[in-house]
Amino acid sequence: MNATSAPESERLARAALSRVGEPGHLRLTRMVAEFGARQVLASLHQQSAEADLKNDLAERLRSCDPATELEKAAAKGIRFVVPGDAEWPSEIDDLEHCPPLHERGGIPIGLWAKGPLRLDEAAEHAVAIVGSRSATTYGAEVAADIASTLARSSYAVVSGAAFGIDQAAHRGALSAKGLTVAVLACGVDRAYPAAHETLLDYIAERGLVVSEAAPGCAPTRIRFLARNRLIAALARGTVVVEAAIRSGALNTASWTGGLGRTVMGVPGPVTSAPSAGVHQLIRSRDALLVTSGEEVLEAVGPVGTFTLVEPREEPRVRDRLSSADQQVLDAVPVRNAAEAHRIARTAGLGAEGVKEALARLLAAGLVEHAGGRWRLVTDETLTSP
């Protein structure tokens, strides 16, 4: 690991602010960005900060001991990554100029992290996959499939460890022996949802569990809203797999758009409520429709690194025929065999040329011939092209 790291006094100040301030607290993140963590903390202590901000924070500040906090975290295998550390992902600094949502925003004061994966390395090649907690089996399968394709291409899969799509995305990446990052709304030492304790332990062993909220913090609504901006900011693009009209995944998509990164959406049946939010994103041109991991890679990779070959059917035998022979073939009946002169009339071509063409079509196995009459071998070529 690179030895560069932020000064210890900076880390302690940020640890204190991380403990007392809510994740993504807009005024706090802005003040820290402008004046630095140490000065903001000092002014809070000196009661010289804005009165209402201090009011919200004072109660937490009293019981805060950042040095002990960091020690306890380290004992649980949790590190606190701050700007200036080699591990700090530069991608996340784009949040400084990203429009706030729900009064949340800004560069996080610091990120609590648990797991062997380096955050900066993960963010360098990462894609977020998010979606509905009440996912369908269809959505979960597609999310896992896209995640494993990304993982096999050395992309880290970032998600929120929730039920449904998030879980499927993490599992898809893990099943491909790839990298995955779970960004939580609660402390990284907590399992939320509780049913995902094993999954989160596994991610912490193999990948990375990250949170802006200090260890021990419970997940609350505003922490989810603040968390979603980190999922967006840690990834080059966000894939929304299933999202009902009012889904947290759409909030993550908004952050992604605000960061000027690529929002992608996986369509589903129009009769499926969990796809309605995704369809709305695509309809409003806020998201690119994607149907596979390959299409995601094409969208987020540097131009030219992953060029998708659009799916095409194999050319049919008829495509290899001359256009005159095609015209004759098109005039050969499906069922009731016809004589060559009738076929010529249908085709609007001369009888002699048609007879020669029929011989070629017979050799190609496309028409059959009996008693001076011709008909198609299959009806496939005659139906609507």
Next chain:
Amino acid sequence: MNATSAPESERLARAALSRVGEPGHLRLTRMVAEFGARQVLASLHQQSAEADLKNDLAERLRSCDPATELEKAAAKGIRFVVPGDAEWPSEIDDLEHCPPLHERGGIPIGLWAKGPLRLDEAAEHAVAIVGSRSATTYGAEVAADIASTLARSSYAVVSGAAFGIDQAAHRGALSAKGLTVAVLACGVDRAYPAAHETLLDYIAERGLVVSEAAPGCAPTRIRFLARNRLIAALARGTVVVEAAIRSGALNTASWTGGLGRTVMGVPGPVTSAPSAGVHQLIRSRDALLVTSGEEVLEAVGPVGTFTLVEPREEPRVRDRLSSADQQVLDAVPVRNAAEAHRIARTAGLGAEGVKEALARLLAAGLVEHAGGRWRLVTDETLTSP
């Protein structure tokens, strides 16, 4: 019916050309547009036309008797609509400047029509719904549903009477007692596919069956390709419901785009091959994603005539709370009830204000209270927003 009609000599000349020329024959439609039908026919008879064009047509021309042709057609309830007739749909004249596809194109020489619906009136408010012959039940249901919504809004549903999506579209319109137009690649006196004979009879009784190909003509591949341009030209926009990568429906979509009209696509599961062509259309921004008849109406209607209210969920109880009360609510535990001072600490708010807020939340039925401890009534509000 409006009495305006083309001169009889014009109709006869066009009937003859319709019989001898292939639908959408590019050079023929262009010559007729430039020189008029009578002159083109005369020059064909005088062998003064270009040698190779004559060569293709001569064989048919010899046996052609347009007056008898029109009489026989009339006896079967078939009329031949040509430019100059009141019934001629002006919409179709846009084909003059539409780029050709597969060497087909141009304004049709005339249109053979069977049924009580007037072609010009149908085309005034019409939407095409096309798609895969091998449709899924999902696709067929969505096509029928969109068709009946359009029909109930007095739009005629134009399609090609094929198996799958086409059939579902016609049936959807008919089931809503609406108007529908079947545009065939064969003569309007023929049933193709044969299994749709009853459906086509019913459409001819209630709506309209139309073809550029003269009565008796068999369906051939180039006639399907030429037919697709008429489906596009008779409608304000085309909805593709399901289409595999290489589907005739995509050809109709290309014509629609070439005419500068609205191409729409209904998404489906990304695991469903019959949706792959539609997804490609939407991905390439060649089609607008639509999920309902209402969205189709919004896309094709004159601006402001049909303004869609985007689906939104009902606001939740929590949305009616003040933002401070929301913050307190977010800090109330789901399972293990907590005392007010702990909730205040989690919320980062003063204890007094939190106690007042908890009382309001209790009154609103959002939290429960026992033994000095508080917890949420449901866990719904706590999960990822």
